[in-house]
Amino acid sequence: MELTKEKSRHHHGNLQAALVEAGISIIRADGLEALSLRKCAAMAGVSHAAPAHHFGNLDGLKQAIxxxxxxxxxxxxxxxxxxxxxxxxxxxxxxxxxxxxxxxxxxxxxxxxxxxxxxxxxxxxxxxxxxxxxxxxxxxxxxxxxxxxxxxxxxxxxxxxxxxxxxxxxxxxxxxxxxxxxxxxxxxxxxxxxxxxx
Missing domain, CATH: 1.10.357.10 (Tetracycline Repressor, domain 2)
Incomplete structure (x- = not known):
């Protein structure tokens, strides 16, 4: 159910882009050291598992950013x-x-x-x-x-x-x-x- 909600909010592949934008916002505000999968998910308004699903781990998210x-x-x-x-x-x-x-x-x-x-x-x-x-x-x-x-x-x-x-x-x-x-x-x-x- 949670995944369905995420798909409807960030349809057509926008979830990955939304997570990258959330990560950029965190880095701008608090620096690279503050970035985490959980913070990124919270800022994007999705489940904490979403970033790991798209990027594998924090390194994968950083590489995308x-x-x-x-x-x-x-x-x-x-x-x-x-x-x-x-x-x-x-x-x-x-x-x-x-x-x-x-x-x-x-x-x-x-x-x-x-x-x-x-x-x-x-x-x-x-x-x-x-x-x-x-x-x-x-x-x-x-x-x-x-x-x-x-x-x-x-x-x-x-x-x-x-x-x-x-x-x-x-x-x-x-x-x-x-x-x-x-x-x-x-x-x-x-x-x-x-x-x-x-």
Missing amino acids: AQEAFARFTQFMRSHADAGDDTPRARLHGICLGYLAFARAEPALYAMIFCYTPNTPPADKGPNDIARDRTRGPAYQLLRETCAPFVPAGTDPVVIETQVWSLVHGFALLCQHGRLGPEPPSDETVLAMLDRIG
């Missing part, structure tokens, strides 16, 4: 890139501005996608495989495509990609942790530094 967070992160970068001129330099500026905007708008999700590693990775994958998977995902592919015009002949593209990523990621973290003072430099500072690349 991280996947959604990465999708939103990628969309932030793509939207900012698409909003500017369609030139290589403007698109590079755009993805970096989107990166910084996401870090400011979603600090908890930003921290999660870069710091969370599953305790129980799939049987065929170790921690190094998971790290490599992140560089194969849509967010990194967007970075790779946007950096491509700035890679000098004979240079490994990873060199330029890492320079850009390190610059914008480092700036975002320094701002988040208040290391640049109460009035940190504007995003234009990052763009000026980017213009020295390539």
Whole structure:
């Protein structure tokens, strides 16, 4: 009976999405450490068994949330890139501005996608495989495509990609942790530094 009620409230496969949204709300409010299957179920208004049914365990729920967070992160970068001129330099500026905007708008999700590693990775994958998977995902592919015009002949593209990523990621973290003072430099500072690349 309980399952029938859940199906009617979250029909057409919306229950899984509702649980992910509930998890995101918990992480935003109280951090990743506060997330639990039971809290997630309560926030979504379903039985405590529902998250385990969909995700297996807490790690499975975290992985689903991280996947959604990465999708939103990628969309932030793509939207900012698409909003500017369609030139290589403007698109590079755009993805970096989107990166910084996401870090400011979603600090908890930003921290999660870069710091969370599953305790129980799939049987065929170790921690190094998971790290490599992140560089194969849509967010990194967007970075790779946007950096491509700035890679000098004979240079490994990873060199330029890492320079850009390190610059914008480092700036975002320094701002988040208040290391640049109460009035940190504007995003234009990052763009000026980017213009020295390539």
